[in-house]
Amino acid sequence: MGRGSSPGGSSTSAWSSRALPARAAARPRALAVGFRPLWVEAADAFESGFLADAEEWLLTHPDHVRAEAVRACADDHRQRWLHGYRNNFGFGYMTLGRPKLNG
Known part of the structure; x- marks a missing residue:
């Protein structure tokens, strides 16, 4: 994959129009499906x-x-x-844990 290309081979401008969730928006999504964030960090x-x-x-x-x-x-x-090299895409990591179910 060339510099500035998406996995599909098109330029990164095609990706910039897609709304990706911010780090803060990912936490409520994880909570909504029963996970707890144990560790959150950015790519740096x-x-x-x-x-x-x-x-x-x-x-x-x-x-x-x-x-x-x-x-x-x-x-x-x-x-x-x-x-x-990540251009505008960037990424972060969220380590998730799921509480034990009683019963």
Whole structure:
């Protein structure tokens, strides 16, 4: 899929006209079907955590044979993330739990 493309292959302008629920709107939907939000975070926290693993490894293995490749991969990923590879789409995560039913 090319940069700026939707999964169907059209440009992102086709996606921008579709109303996607804001993070605040997702919570009532989850509650309405019996789930409780246990953890809510935006993509930034996920992306930072994803890259932190590689960066921490690089701090302790700077001369490892794979260090250059890991560093390049992390730098490339961070560059694309911070400069908008998600464009307007973005996303968040909601970890849901369902209470036990009595009986």
